[in-house]
Amino acid sequence: MRPRDKPVEERRADILDAAEKLALERGIDGVTVDQVTAGAGISKGTFYLYFRSKDEVLDALRDRYVAAFVARQDAAAARAGDPVARIEAWVVTGLEDYVGDHRLHDVVFRHREPARGGAPEPVPAEAAEPLPVESLVRLMEEGGFAVPDPAATAIVLFQALHGAADHLIHTGDADLQERVIEEMRRLCRVLLGPPTG
Secondary structure, eight states: OOOOGHHHHHHHHHHHHHHHHHHHHOOOOOHHHHHHHHHHOOOOOHHHHOSSSSHHHHHHHHHHHHHHHHHHHHHHHHOOOOHHHHHHHHHHHHHHHHHHOOOOHHHHHHHOOOOOSBBBBOOOOGGGOOOOOOOHHHHEEEHHBOOOOHHHHHHHHHHHHHHHHHHHHOOOHHHHHHHHHHHHHHHHHHHHHHOOO
């Protein structure tokens, strides 16, 4: 099927796929709109029907990354048994997923445009990594846990998995991963307590 004959969502996905491939190869700063259009097999005019700029493509890549990440966590939670196991599965899957392939995450969330003096600028608030904790809050509510603040508890668990994953990635200590996962499970049980329902 020629690019112009493709359905809208498929064409948009082609653009994102091309941008993602290039970003992984060159970093965001090394990617141009011309390269993305060539990679997607579309004209520049077609690109601008979907995105106003490279920054908009980066935003869409972030959204797509988070949606896929959370979908895998939600699927793992749905396969687990009791309420505690569901939350443990959500947290552990996130940790394993991030450790297993963190390159795209690092490209889209740790990107910094150089400032005039060459020093990196902080990521603007709207481009900061969102905390995808809504599903975790929902799992706590469905499980009947008597935590005083489900949203805050979800943030703590998410940040713990993120920090633990960062440590495992940077140390490269594969033997430590199972011990860290067990501690993540224990942290879930300590923070949640038993379900009240």
